[in-house]
Amino acid sequence: MDVFALAAMRMDHTNPTRPVPPTTVRRLSTYYRVLGAVHSEGQANVSSETLAVLTGFTAAQVRRDLAYFGSFGKRGVGYAVSALRQRLASILGIDRGWRIGLVGVGNLGRALMAYPGFNNQGFEVVAAFDSDAAVIGSTVNGTRVLSAGDLAHAVRVDRIDMVIVTVPARAAQKVVDQAVAAGVRAILNFAPTQLRVPAHVQLSNVDLAVEVEYLSYSLAV
Amino acid sequence: MDVFALAAMRMDHTNPTRPVPPTTVRRLSTYYRVLGAVHSEGQANVSSETLAVLTGFTAAQVRRDLAYFGSFGKRGVGYAVSALRQRLASILGIDRGWRIGLVGVGNLGRALMAYPGFNNQGFEVVAAFDSDAAVIGSTVNGTRVLSAGDLAHAVRVDRIDMVIVTVPARAAQKVVDQAVAAGVRAILNFAPTQLRVPAHVQLSNVDLAVEVEYLSYSLAV
DNA sequence: GCGTGTGAAGCTTTTCACAGCA
DNA sequence: TGCTGTGAAAAGCTTCACACGC
CATH class of the missing domain: 1.10.10.10 (Winged helix-like DNA-binding domain superfamily/Winged helix DNA-binding domain)
Incomplete structure (x- = not known):
């Protein structure tokens, strides 16, 4: 061209x-x-x-x-x-079928997996990961839960584009490092902590406390 | 003075x-x-x-x-x-012990009830509500789950300042109308729908799809 | 006539850069 | 010397208002 x-x-x-x-x-x-x-x-x-x-x-x-x-x-x-x-x-690129990996199958992770417009509308959660043996091997919302240790391998094999992080804050950076090393291009972080990623990786943060505290400020003024 | x-x-x-x-x-x-x-x-x-x-x-x-x-x-x-x-x-006003009611005890509601810095740091979820008979009467994170029909009454009796809405989109406006009529001063809405509230009520929205789609856009450019 | 597309104006937010105080 | 607090400039975003095409 x-x-x-x-x-x-x-x-x-x-x-x-x-x-x-x-x-x-x-x-x-x-x-x-x-x-x-x-x-x-x-x-x-x-x-x-x-x-x-x-x-x-x-x-x-x-x-x-x-x-x-x-x-x-x-x-x-x-x-x-x-x-x-x-x-x-x-x-928005949501007609491309981005392949998503979700790490941290707690309540928030489950909520996102069931969210209307996540698992269907242009996004496919192809794998979920957790470190809890009681959860590993189970199926959530039609997706098999793998061991967190399998993340890097699965990113490569399942060609995961984006990782959603819903683990506790202390575990988040390690998850991100593994995902990035395995070639993930975007991270959506729900853990209340500042993550470091290389410049070529897109990072967005959602802090669930920010809006409540904003409302608290509005009430307090 | x-x-x-x-x-x-x-x-x-x-x-x-x-x-x-x-x-x-x-x-x-x-x-x-x-x-x-x-x-x-x-x-x-x-x-x-x-x-x-x-x-x-x-x-x-x-x-x-x-x-x-x-x-x-x-x-x-x-x-x-x-x-x-x-x-x-x-x-921020988070030293005032705001009294919170949470409506919709699904995965997202449970995640918020367990969120570090929600139920402790200055906010107290004093009551939770749901319309599912299987959940009503149970205890989640130390908070009793009441029937959604009890919302207006509980807002008055428990002096609830703020309501967090984690119900499906179609049920959200009704919940908000009841809460507002009962005197709630702030609404934190997680349902993906535009809510109408009177001018004296503070409203904040958290749309969980916005940031994933923002990342999708960033990848697609 | 209706409602879009858009210069221009206005407003908000960020960044610069440095005076001033511990 | 080190680091805050802040005018002033720059950048970013929203609103106004209207020419233009359906």
């Missing part, structure tokens, strides 16, 4: 021309979810104003967010629900 | 003089957590640079964040670990 073909690709409204704010990417996820509801109600088109009501964002935000990826709405009409939903899936 | 006493209160470095960015409040939560670790290592003082390494934020962010609430560090020395930790607890 030559340089002109590459330039054409960039012009076809599949790739953004300007940098996309991280805040926008996080909102895309919510648009995708509510479009599912709109779709199952049989609506063919939806306006930025309606999406604003359904998501809690503003209409201007909705239009700006979607416009990063091309002109996708029709003036006077709105956005085609089904096409927009597919487009968002493609942009 | 006269107007001068009130003015003095505002000058005593307990209350911020400038508006505090929400981003700062969310980071305070992380400072509080890592200060616990620093404290148990016996460190008396800690610099903004060290806090930056431990949290993944920048040293300038740390100093700016803490300075919203007063001059709390010593130049050339850093921040007094123990005093800063107590101060953050006071700012």
Whole structure:
């Protein structure tokens, strides 16, 4: 492919021309979810104003967010629900069947394995891991639980792209080191601790205490 | 108390003089957590640079964040670990023993009830609720599980300040309406749906799908 | 007429860089 | 000397408001 073909690709409204704010990417996820509801109600088109009501964002935000990826709405009409939903899936990469390994089959790990939109919508938990002999060998949500020691091997054999970490904080870095050494490209960390990963590995953290404490602050003011 | 006493209160470095960015409040939560670790290592003082390494934020962010609430560090020395930790607890309001009701005792609800820093650190889950007869009456993490129908009554009798919602999306609005009508002041919502609450009620949402999809986007780019 | 797409303005948040105090 | 606290600059993000195309 030559340089002109590459330039054409960039012009076809599949790739953004300007940098996309991280805040926008996080909102895309919510648009995708509510479009599912709109779709199952049989609506063919939806306006930025309606999406604003359904998501809690503003209409201007909705239009700006979607416009990063091309002109996708029709003036006077709105956005085609089904096409927009597919487009968002493609942009978010959740149409690729990412292969996920989940480490730590406690309550949080089980909750995530059963979460609507995790094991189905574009993600497949292909293996789960734990260090508790009472859990190893059992099946959770249709996925076999392996020994934590098998993580590196399984990452390679099962071609795991992403690891979700739901182990206690003290065990998290070791898990991540093994996963990274075995070639994992992304880590989603739920353990309340700061993890170190090489620059080529994507890391996101979810701290379950942050939002409660934010609410506590709001009440206390 | 006269107007001068009130003015003095505002000058005593307990209350911020400038508006505090929400981003700062969310980071305070992380400072509080890592200060616990620093404290148990016996460190008396800690610099903004060290806090930056431990949290993944920048040293300038740390100093700016803490300075919203007063001059709390010593130049050339850093921040007094123990005093800063107590101060953050006071700012975040997590020294007040907020009384929490948790609705939806599935895996996610159980995970939160067992979460370090939830049931202890300043929050007390005083009652849990579910609609499943197989769970009602049992005890989870030392808390009795009541019928979801008892929510409004329990909010009043047990003086519940905050409700954590870990029910399926379709059941969430009803739970919130009951809790709000009974006088709850804050809602922490884990259900993937947009909730409506009156302006005087604080609402925070945690969407567990957002960060996985953000990682998916990062991998797909 | 309706509702998108987007310059421009406004606001928020981060980063820089250094004066000033222990 | 070391490290905080903070003006000022830069970067990032949201909102406004309206031209334009369906």
